[in-house]
Every structure is written in structure tokens, then in C-alpha cells.
Amino acid sequence: MSKLDEQAIAILQKNDRGGYTVPTARLYPYQWNWDSAFVALGFLTFDRDRAWREIELLLEGQWHNGMIPSIIFRRDDPDYFPGPSSWQTQTACDPVPSIPSTGISQPPVLASILLTMVETGGEEDKRRASAVFDQVLKSHRWFQSERLSPVSNAITTVHPWETGRDNCPDWELGLNTMQIDPNLESYVRKDIEHANPDQRPSHEQYDKYLTMVKFGRDQNWNQKVITADGPFTMADPGIHFILLRANKDLLKLAKKMGKEDAAAELEGFVEHGNSASDYFWNESLGAFTARNLINGEFSNGFSSASALCFYAGAGSEQQHSRTIDHMKRIASKVKFMMPSWDPDADDFDPQRYWCGPVWPQMNYIIATGLEEHGHTQMADNIRRNLGQVIEQSGFRECFNPVSGEGCIGTDFSWTAAIWLAWASPSKQELAA
Secondary structure (H helix, E strand, O other): OOHHHHHHHHHHHHOEOOOOEOOEOOOEOOEEHHHHHHHHHHHHOOOHHHHHHHHHHHHOOOOOOOOOOOEEOOOOOOOOOOOHHHHOHHHHOOOOOOOOEOOOOOOOOHHHHHHHHHHOOOHHHHHHHHHHHHHHHHHHHHHHHHOEOOOOOOEOEOOHHHHOOOOOHHHHHHHHOOOOOOOOOOOOOOHHHHOOHHHOOOHHHHHHHHHHHHHHHHOOOOHHHHHHHOOOOEEOHHHHHHHHHHHHHHHHHHHHOOOHHHHHHHHHHHHHHHHHHHHHEEOOOOEEOOEEOOOOOEOOOOEHHHHHHHHHOOOOHHHHHHHHHHHHHHHOOOOOOOEOEOOOOOOOOOOOHHHOOEOHHHHHHHHHHHHHOOOHHHHHHHHHHHHHHHHHHOOOOEEOOOOOOEEOOOOOHHHHHHHHHHHOHHHHHHHO
């Protein structure tokens, strides 16, 4: 075990809050949805029981309608905004969620992580997966019902935070067509007290983010109303491809467990996802991109989510070929792959959150898809690049793709987890 392996384990243990893990202290003091799923992969390398506890505690926050919220507020921490008093899901919702949370979800990677846990484990892992299977399936049903767009066959995202790619330039299409609520209450941001403001979303963006929160609160978090009439409604290739992959992986689990009815239902979800993929194809750019559901306008930039078509197993050979061409072009512009936004775009910023930095969890799922489709050299380069920036800059939240400098949070849980599960040379030696 290397020193970095030991540091990664220590970070996960330090960020453990008694069965759930915070992404990093102070900046993100709660349990995040897709963070916890990736964190489970890290715990899986040295404590399988603790990995399962991460998943089980995440599912404790599931809503009655099936939604797994983006953040579970197990306590009210004054270091974070907007917290439970802003979302008010405990007072606005009927029925009331079991634990205070946000009113939106996040990319549904959980089923894919569960499949990995089962395929690398034994009978106890199968038992624990079976125990949570129905809850995970219910969360997939929620996407297919509560988030299905009324104007297309795509899944709707109603807030940039729901995508996990918070301030990616993709979302400017939706932000530009909405107005800030004139009755928005004053607020004090906490994120810029704990991180460089130049690397975080702007104040105007935050006003619009909180306008979306206010709309949801005013609608008592009626998800169908928010999806149909919300101030921000876009189709995200990231959520689309991650959900399509998750449906395929949950289908594999259903077949392993002999759940025939669930398998039939999931086959329908997969068929829908495959057919919806072309909605994201931007022919003029030659890539899968986000779209504004209000007017159908495409985003005009290649993002890290554009590269997830391989992970989902979606798209034609021609679409795959053009995607690879973009990735080769981008690789010639940066030192470390895979940047979150196109370095040839005017709004590329290698230091600002989702406007350019390399994200560990995205590298992992992008490379997984590439390897499965025979692009092994590119997949290996993406893995090695992540290892290099971690060795250079430590376990940061994300990394500058040009310099390798670490950005935003320090001692970050999913970075430690992805290192242990995938990027560490120790892991590669075991795999060999």
C-alpha cells in the first residue's frame, strides 16, 4: 500500500460522520447523493460493511415518491447555504420526507455502483443488494414519471444543481431565458467563505439558482408541476446517459436476482432511454449536448457529459466516431484529461468549477465506457492523468486540466474513493 493509498483511506475515515460521508469538511458538511455512491467504491476496497452502510444511509433519505434527494440534511449546519431552512421540504411537502433534504435529485449512479459491489462480492453483498433493490428501482421510476418532459421524450432537469455539473456553460441556455424572482429574499453565501470566489459560480447565477428553489418551495415541491412549469427546464446528456446506464445495470441485477417483473419494467426504461438519445445529438457540433426544453436550442459546447455516450452504450458508430474526434482534439489542447468544458470555447475556464476542471468521478465513468467500447488507450490515458494530478496536487475536489493545480475543496471524499477504487497504481497492480 502506497502513502497516497493510506492518505486516501484516512480522508474517507476523517470525513465519516457515523455511517455517511461528507464530501469535505465545512464546504460541504452533509451527505450528497452521487458523492455517497462513489464513496462506497472507495470503502469497498478496505471495508465492505462500511461501503454498504453508506448506501443504506443514503436511501434513508428517499422520498415517498421515490426521489433520492441531492442532499440529505441530517443536521442544520450554519457553515452551509442553502440549508434545510431554505429548501423547507419538511414543511412544504406532503407527505413529509423522513429526513430534511433538498427538493431535487442528482445523477442516478447508484444502481451501477450496486452492480459493481455485487459483482466483486459474495453472498452477503447479494443479500444487501436485494434488500435495497426495490428502493433503487423506485428511484428510477421517479425519473421516468416525475421528470419525463411534457414536450419531448427526454428526462427533464429543473435545476443545474440536479445535474451535478452546477455552473457548466451548458446551463446558460436555460438561465438566459429565466428571470430572477423580484421577491427573492436576501441571503449570505457560505461557499465563497470556504473556497476562492473566482472558482465558484457568480452572484447572478446564485440568484437564479435560488429563484428555482423558491419556485419549488412555492409549489410545495410538486415535482410534476416543477417539471412542466418550472423557470428552468433543460435536458442534460449527463443525467440521460447515467440513467440509461443505471437502468441497464439495474436490469442485470434484476436478472441475477430472478426479479422477472422488475426486469420487464427496466427493459422498457432502457428502450425509452435508447430512443431518447438522439434528442441530444447536435448535428452542427457533432456531439451529444444539452438542450433547452423551452425552445429546443442546443448547447454549443462539448462537455465531459458529451463523452458519456460510451458509458451508456448509446449512439451510432458515426456518433461515436465524431465524439472520439472531439476528445482527441481536446486532448491536444490540455495536459490532463478530461476537462469538464471544451478548451476551444470562449467561456472555458480551467479553474472555475464546471467550466473547465477535471473531475475524478467523471474521469472514472468516462473511461469505463471508453474501455468497454475498445478505446483502451484513451481510457488508460484518462485514468493515468487523474493519477498524475492527484500525485501532483493531492486529493482536491477537481483539477486544472492545463496545469494540474487542485481546485475548490481539499481532502475530498470522492477523489480519495476514485483513487482507491480505480486510479491508484496499487489498484492497477491488483487488476493485472
